[in-house]
Amino acid sequence: MYPAVATGAHNPANGVVAGLMPTDMLSQSASMPIPPPQMQSHYGAEALAEQILAAVGRCRTLGHRDPRITLTRPTDVVEGVRALLELAGLTPSVRPSSIGGQSVLIVRL
Numbered sequence: 001m002y003p004a005v006a007t008g009a010h011n012p013a014n015g016v017v018a019g020l021m022p023t024d025m026l027s028q029s030a031s032m033p034i035p036p037p038q039m040q041s042h043y044g045a046e047a048l049a050e051q052i053l054a055a056v057g058r059c060r061t062l063g064h065r066d067p068r069i070t071l072t073r074p075t076d077v078v079e080g081v082r083a084l085l086e087l088a089g090l091t092p093s094v095r096p097s098s099i100g101g102q103s104v105l106i107v108r109l
Helices: 003-007 012-020 024-031 045-062 075-087
Strands: 068-074 093-096 102-108
Touching: 045 068, 045 075, 068 075, 075 093, 075 102
Parallel strands: none
Antiparallel strands: 068 102, 093 102
16 A cells, blocks of 8 residues: 555655654653543633623624523533523523433523
8 A cells, every 4th residue: 555545645745754754742642641521621611601601692692583502511510500600690401411421501592
């Protein structure tokens, strides 16, 4: 098999270059532990609540009729988002998901 086909490159010259690239970067990034999604700052309850509030603001500005925002995450994250949205004056509903340990948050305007 040609190197271009083996690496998925479109140009044979790119395939040869890709076949000769060192794999040091791959071994370095694999050794770093990745925190679970609910522990990462951009997946936390505060960040998700801010994104939902921004979406609600856009929906109101654009005049959408009966918008619905749905969020499926682990139950502890969903409960944190629900509490923050209730503090902001919204009335979200929470139901269990078909996936174990997950819940679905629904915001209707």
